[in-house]
Amino acid sequence: MDIVTRAQVAFKSTFGPFGNHLPALKALRGEIYGYIHENASAGMARGLYWNIFVELAPLKFDGEVWDCAILADWLSLTIQNVHELDGVTWDSVREKELVEGSFYLAEHHPARVDELTICRASEPSALTVSLRGEFEFCWNLKSQNVPFDIQCPLELRGILVTPEGLDPKPLGSDDVRATVSQFISTIGLDAPIQNGSQYVMAPETSEPVSR
Numbered sequence: 001m002d003i004v005t006r007a008q009v010a011f012k013s014t015f016g017p018f019g020n021h022l023p024a025l026k027a028l029r030g031e032i033y034g035y036i037h038e039n040a041s042a043g044m045a046r047g048l049y050w051n052i053f054v055e056l057a058p059l060k061f062d063g064e065v066w067d068c069a070i071l072a073d074w075l076s077l078t079i080q081n082v083h084e085l086d087g088v089t090w091d092s093v094r095e096k097e098l099v100e101g102s103f104y105l106a107e108h109h110p111a112r113v114d115e116l117t118i119c120r121a122s123e124p125s126a127l128t129v130s131l132r133g134e135f136e137f138c139w140n141l142k143s144q145n146v147p148f149d150i151q152c153p154l155e156l157r158g159i160l161v162t163p164e165g166l167d168p169k170p171l172g173s174d175d176v177r178a179t180v181s182q183f184i185s186t187i188g189l190d191a192p193i194q195n196g197s198q199y200v201m202a203p204e205t206s207e208p209v210s211r
Helices: 172-181
Strands: 008-012 021-039 044-061 064-077 100-105 107-120 127-139 142-161 193-195 198-201
Touching (some): 021 127, 044 127, 064 127, 100 127, 142 172, 172 198
Parallel strands (some): 021 142
Antiparallel strands (some): 100 107, 107 127, 127 142, 193 198
């Protein structure tokens, strides 16, 4: 059984255009990236957070095709470098109350994450993510709590830094590297590359993301 088949999420709905059953969802691929964020006005100190995005197969119903996804954002992980993403679990998440999960279909529906596992797949540089939890699906002014349990390949995009959102602002790639190194080792990451208003420290392609 391939990973996409194992990643099926099936659940029932008794309202809206779905009839008695919402079609099964399939997880196609996922990505994870870190980002440096601060919000002085909200009392949030500068820190490194992670976002997981899992793309689901488009859902066809009511004569339309809808894009779907599962997201888990504001993850603060107890890892020292990106190699340690291999082995991350829900216990690796600090400040779990900050985590924001959602199921996307036409709009974001709030989700609760109960379990998270990231581990190395069969290929040396490949990762797999497993997410389990529940989301509140709302349609036609009705709602229902729906469990999910998904697994799919996970790609590391690297760490993103947006200088305009930071004070003081990092100026240039050396400052960006120094900013990131305050929260995680830059081992396993390429030098910062500017992409528009952001800098990206992508993973080194020559090294596996594993311990």
